[in-house]
Amino acid sequence: MSEQEVFDKIAGLIEDHFQVPAAKVTKELNFKTDLDADSIDSVEFVLELEDTFGAEIPDEDAENIQTVGDAVQYVLDHQNK
């Protein structure tokens, strides 16, 4: 999956979960400070990432996913593992 495809899928998840139009999602968007995500939002989003990309994200790694760009990079780094 290309970087753009991963980004588009994640933007779709964010639109669905945080009610932010996918077109307005940028890589710099921070889950906590920009999307007002609390701990429940964060876990739900990580689980949605897991379901969407078929990968398991350990808690230690999940804590490092702060921005949309972090999520995209994580998926790209792990998509063939």
Place this chain on the structure above:
Amino acid sequence: MKIAIDAMGGDHAPEVVIQGVEQARDELQDVDFLLYGDENKIRPLLKNDSHVTIIHTTEKVNSDDEPVRAIRSKKQASMVLAAQAVKSGEADAMISLGSTGALLAAGLFIVGRIKGIDRPGLMPTLPTTDGAGFVMLDVGANAENRASQLVQYAIMGDFYARDLRGLKNPKVGLLNNGTEANKGNELHQETYKLLSALDGINFVGNVESDSILKHTADVVVTDGFTGNAVLKTIEGSARTILGLVKHAIMDNGVKAKLGGLLLKDGIQSVASTFDVSSYGGAVLLGLKAPVVKAHGGADAKAVYYTVKQVKQMVETGTVQKVVDYFQAHPATKA
């Protein structure tokens, strides 16, 4: 209808769970039970396996496990498997007597929220002096809530009170530190305004914690932190007062014991008014299917009533009504 049961959760599991399930099974012929837990412990307790399927697993969530970590790491735990069965559609609802935190996590992260519900709320049914009872939410699923979430609780509580408590026009009250409209902090004042403007809800205004047991409302709406404190105050006060009465009777000689004997019927009548086991368990309201937490120390009778409660929720389609409502009223979202 299929109900997934976490057979290993609770202080007296799986014994009381099996007893309660069998009592319900013998009465309700149209319910199939999926029992998740250690077959070696469950099988010897079963009188027969009619309408019962055991899904064997030895893993379980412990009360001291960190909830989210347990749900994510113990994938074969009885509670997790039961929640997965609900998620996949294999079961219509689930019941657990296990860790409340873990069940909240399983409900939220496995079963999932209804679209439009920001934060599910935990809702027990509590007794009132007139014997009718009332529901209160949230009693601790969340540490803090927004006004829009309290409005969602009012709507869900109203549906539940109509479907499960048989009320045509349930009285919805906002728990506050006074009955006047301007009482409380910003959260309460904003919630008051939103509830006053909400169509279809019989909002009776603010209610105080010293009056809710007198049935000032059928649905009491509050944030999770306050609701939890109020619930524990009620439980703790009741236990303390009962303990004091018992000591006053037993520790003060023959005259006191004789007085106690004369009062026995009256005391038993009070006890039966406040016996909450027939109300079933606390519902985690706002999820895509009924997820109900029975008390960890519940007996078989409470499990039996919790099964009946869940069956009624499935039959009346309470969850679907909430889904439909929030689809039709997206403006009530946060």
